[in-house]
Amino acid sequence: MDDLDRRILKILRRDARTPYTEIAERVGTSEGTVRNRVERLTTDGVIERFTVSTRTGNVKAMIEVSVAVDVDTTAVCDVMAEWEEVDFAWQVSGEEDIVLVVDCADTRGVNELITQARELEEVKRTKTRLILDERLG
Numbered sequence: 001m002d003d004l005d006r007r008i009l010k011i012l013r014r015d016a017r018t019p020y021t022e023i024a025e026r027v028g029t030s031e032g033t034v035r036n037r038v039e040r041l042t043t044d045g046v047i048e049r050f051t052v053s054t055r056t057g058n059v060k061a062m063i064e065v066s067v068a069v070d071v072d073t074t075a076v077c078d079v080m081a082e083w084e085e086v087d088f089a090w091q092v093s094g095e096e097d098i099v100l101v102v103d104c105a106d107t108r109g110v111n112e113l114i115t116q117a118r119e120l121e122e123v124k125r126t127k128t129r130l131i132l133d134e135r136l137g
Contacts, residue, residue: 001046004029008037009047016050058103060087060131061110063117064096071122073097079120085113096127 007027011018020034027034041047067076073091077098081089088101100117104110110128117123 001041004033005037005041005046008034009041012038012047012050058105059107059110060101060103060134062129062131063100063102063110063114064127064129065098065100065117066095066124066126067097067122068124076120076122080117083113083116085109101131 004027008023011023011026020031020038024031024034038047065076065080067073077089077091080086080098080100083100083102085102085104086100087103088099090099090101091097092099100113102110102113104113107130110130114126114128117126
């Protein structure tokens with residue numbers, strides 16, 4: 001991955017729907033080059049998915065999860081990533097092992113996810129933080 005790839009990715013991170021012609025103009029290359037680079041980055045797994053970020057008025061939260069030491073954290077993370085309200089499931093270092101970023105209709109929905117997580121025998125504890133505001137980075 002070179003500097004041109006990084007500049008293309010920076011634009012796509014902000015808005016994955018940016019037309020290739022606009023990206024090409026902004027990075028100083030041709031539309032075909034951008035198209036080829038994005039296809040290669042996708043094939044190589046650098047771009048994992050194109051997604052949508054919404055402002056629905058829902059309650060967003062981070063649920064931090066600690067699992068037992070003898071547990072396959074990847075397997076637990078994979079299970080949680082499949083839950084409908086989970087936008088991201090990250091394995092992290094530190095006190096907690098997994099961080100879920102969730103988007104629920106209300107606080108009851110957040111609480112139901114916390115309960116769902118705690119019902120897994122591998123989970124030792126959870127800690128939740130409501131997301132009050134967000135900005136694109």
